[in-house]
Amino acid sequence: MSVVAGIVLGFIVWFLMRYLVAGIYTVDQNERAVKTIFGRAERLTDAAIDDPYAEYLRPEERERYRYPQVVVIPPGGPYFKWPWERIYKVSVATQTMNMALDLENPMANQGGTKLEAVTKDQLNIALEGQIRYRVYERNLYAYLWGVKNPIVHVMGYFISILRERIANFEAPQRAITTETAPMEGNMVASVSINDLRKNLRDLNELMDRECLSAAARYGIQFDASLITSIDAPPEVESALAAINTAYNQVSSDISLAQASADQKIVQSKHAVEIETLKAQAEVEPLMALAKQLGDLKRIGGPQALGHTCATSV
Numbered sequence: 001m002s003v004v005a006g007i008v009l010g011f012i013v014w015f016l017m018r019y020l021v022a023g024i025y026t027v028d029q030n031e032r033a034v035k036t037i038f039g040r041a042e043r044l045t046d047a048a049i050d051d052p053y054a055e056y057l058r059p060e061e062r063e064r065y066r067y068p069q070v071v072v073i074p075p076g077g078p079y080f081k082w083p084w085e086r087i088y089k090v091s092v093a094t095q096t097m098n099m100a101l102d103l104e105n106p107m108a109n110q111g112g113t114k115l116e117a118v119t120k121d122q123l124n125i126a127l128e129g130q131i132r133y134r135v136y137e138r139n140l141y142a143y144l145w146g147v148k149n150p151i152v153h154v155m156g157y158f159i160s161i162l163r164e165r166i167a168n169f170e171a172p173q174r175a176i177t178t179e180t181a182p183m184e185g186n187m188v189a190s191v192s193i194n195d196l197r198k199n200l201r202d203l204n205e206l207m208d209r210e211c212l213s214a215a216a217r218y219g220i221q222f223d224a225s226l227i228t229s230i231d232a233p234p235e236v237e238s239a240l241a242a243i244n245t246a247y248n249q250v251s252s253d254i255s256l257a258q259a260s261a262d263q264k265i266v267q268s269k270h271a272v273e274i275e276t277l278k279a280q281a282e283v284e285p286l287m288a289l290a291k292q293l294g295d296l297k298r299i300g301g302p303q304a305l306g307h308t309c310a311t312s313v
Helices: 002-021 053-056 110-111 137-146 150-169 179-184 192-198 200-218 234-300 302-312
Strands: 025-026 032-035 042-047 068-070 076-080 085-091 093-099 115-118 123-136 220-231
Touching: 002 179, 025 032, 032 137, 068 137, 085 110, 085 137, 115 150, 115 200, 123 137, 123 150, 123 302, 137 200, 150 200, 150 220, 192 200
Parallel strands: none
Antiparallel strands: 025 076, 032 085, 042 068, 093 123, 115 123, 123 220
16 A cells, blocks of 8 residues: 555656646746747637738738737736746847848858848949847737748748849939029939949838738838948949049039129129119209199299290390
8 A cells, every 4th residue: 555655646746747837937027928829829719910010911801810819918917828838038138139140151251240232223232231120019920920931931921022132223303493404404323232232211101111020920020120331242342432432522613713704793793782772863853853843833834944045144
């Protein structure tokens, strides 16, 4: 009996340690957890998520990315789970990643340091920058079970959009006034890499807007994308420098010509004003004399003018 009792006692201790004590868990402050029961996530409702980020999906995509809402276990504890339950913990802290990093092939993109792209004038460029992202708490189902490796899909989605935008990027059109029209008409043709470098902020903001749907697609939300530099091949940099130098020289010459023309216009206006004042000074005595003669004629009649003329003779 003692052997049987020992076996039973050992089984009880093993069961308590294996399924009861080991079933206690906690969730850290930067984590969220989801519980599955027999492999099925505990859900709030069977309906799809009603989230503002779903509005950024195209109409044909809303049914494809129709994910249910799951019960999210907040930070704290201790919590308890049964042996047939499983806990999936996810970090919701903001993370930073080099945009050139290929998680499936670390040697790609020059060892994950520079991302290659082609501009609209067929110039190969290398991009450097980072993206900040975090797991979207309201769509954990998509992150955990939507795709096998969400961050790989998100990076591929981001890079494909970035390359497409760079290939079709055009600098914002500025309003041309009558004063600047002559200058704009003589400007040299713009170069795509110069447009990209001058409008990095616009490009970053464009990427932020384009990636808003990632939260509804993959459960990952972009906080920001920051492109820090755009490099051209070494053999192209000298040509770009020459183009920029010529552009600056043309702009300088146009500015000087415009300033000289404006100065001449001002001088011409002053000359016209001076001549006008001279003419007015010569005309005013004649106008005064005519007024006096008119007054004499009105008071004394036509004979007064004849008498006045005779007296004068």
